Amino acid sequence: MTGLLEGELPVFDLQEMADHLLEQGLATPPSELHGCLCGLLAAGAAQDAEAGLAGLNAALDLDVHGELAAQLMELYTVTALALQDDEFDFLPLLPDDSCELYERTLALAAWCRGFLAGYTRAVAMAGRQGERVAADSAEILRDLAIIAQAELDEEAEVEESENSYAELVEYIRVAALNAYMDNAFAPVAIPADRRQLH
Numbered sequence: 001m002t003g004l005l006e007g008e009l010p011v012f013d014l015q016e017m018a019d020h021l022l023e024q025g026l027a028t029p030p031s032e033l034h035g036c037l038c039g040l041l042a043a044g045a046a047q048d049a050e051a052g053l054a055g056l057n058a059a060l061d062l063d064v065h066g067e068l069a070a071q072l073m074e075l076y077t078v079t080a081l082a083l084q085d086d087e088f089d090f091l092p093l094l095p096d097d098s099c100e101l102y103e104r105t106l107a108l109a110a111w112c113r114g115f116l117a118g119y120t121r122a123v124a125m126a127g128r129q130g131e132r133v134a135a136d137s138a139e140i141l142r143d144l145a146i147i148a149q150a151e152l153d154e155e156a157e158v159e160e161s162e163n164s165y166a167e168l169v170e171y172i173r174v175a176a177l178n179a180y181m182d183n184a185f186a187p188v189a190i191p192a193d194r195r196q197l198h
Helices: 014-023 030-042 049-060 066-084 101-125 135-147 158-183
Strands: none
Touching: 014 030, 014 066, 030 049, 030 066, 030 101, 030 158, 049 066, 049 101, 066 158, 101 135, 101 158, 135 158
């Protein structure tokens, strides 16, 4: 597993997360969940853990609970801190290099799908669907939509494929940071007509 901050020991075990997902009857890849959490944050969603879990469940049409929900709320909090880090050491949560390139490529594409779902959900939650997205973020979203279709080229040389994969991972890393920066000072607010008194 690749960590969230370079130089730190991994905090989250992708296989454990995948096992929890299967126990709950969900086939969603863990990398897609992390991409979704990143997309929510990049679009300016509230950074409290419960909001992150609610946004994730809504964006991916899930209903995670128990230990998995607790893990994902912790992941959301850690991800928010990583995106804010002054050293720009954030990393997407993907399988490590010990996994087959085919598996890593699928996870990369899933991460991008999750990011797009989370970003779209956060924009909808804020009632900003009709608003123009910042130019940099718009380009990033277009690129991630293309990367979300990524497949391993069976005819390419292994070294070439590894290099291409590494370049894409670096691109989505920087893209997530840039998209987050675009909205860092514009957190999602619930429109007045959607607020409820308790």
